[in-house]
Amino acid sequence: MAEKVQVESFGVDWEKNYGYVQAVRSGDTVHLSGQVAHDGPNLVAPAPVDDSGKVTDFGNTAAQMRQCYKNAATLLARFGATLDDVVDEVLYVVDADAADAAAGEVRKEAYGRPDPQVASTMIGTPRLAFPELLVEIKLVARL
Template sequence: MTTKQVESFGVSWEQAYGYVQAVRHGDTIYVSGQLSHDGEHMVAPAPLDEDGRITYFGDMADQMTQTYANAKTLLARFGASLDDVVEEVIYVLDVDAGMAAAGPVRKAAYGTENPQVASTIIGVTRLALPPQLIEIKLIAKA
């Protein structure tokens, strides 16, 4: 029987929602949707109007960069890296801003002009936190 190994950051929303950030089962690591945070606070939060709607999507690259950094941290806890990622799904609130940021940020995160990972980008109407522009989930084989 294969045992599961789990990892978390200890952020408030893990307990509130009831989940872990990553699970290793056998040689597969499933990384929950990651977002741009520094342990408890959003990094580069999008500005909101008085009704809680995002007014500017220009911080997509900054959020994406921090999101990949958080994913790297989790993968390292399993002795893995982004080189072990086989699939990613990127959820964005604005597809145009997401596509503009994704090319350069992904290439920098993976350290290559042609990341060897299956990737899907999906436009959504809302993410978990109001100032959140992006969320990335990953599957890695290590």
């Protein structure tokens, strides 16, 4: 008997253009695609970029991180889950120093505790899907 799979999306253009869903539940596991700082089709706290598309200021890292967790929580709720169900996360960041400075406070706030009970990895990358993005967070939750 085939396992029932549930998928969820936000309905933003880049899902259709790239060809993916935001989350997939298979069995008791929910895999979230990398969450970025957007509210509908609009980026939240976009980083300023120069004419070549290079980020000129990383000051919006914490604000973008907060929106990533907010979007993740929205998706998880569709599966009857919360951030408390997250067991693993990967943070892809454009500036590791700015992300490291923001991550402790933002993660503790998002998970609602001083010691988030989640495996976590941070990876630096030269750029994300849109030049104005500073953070993308991929999560796995167990129900």
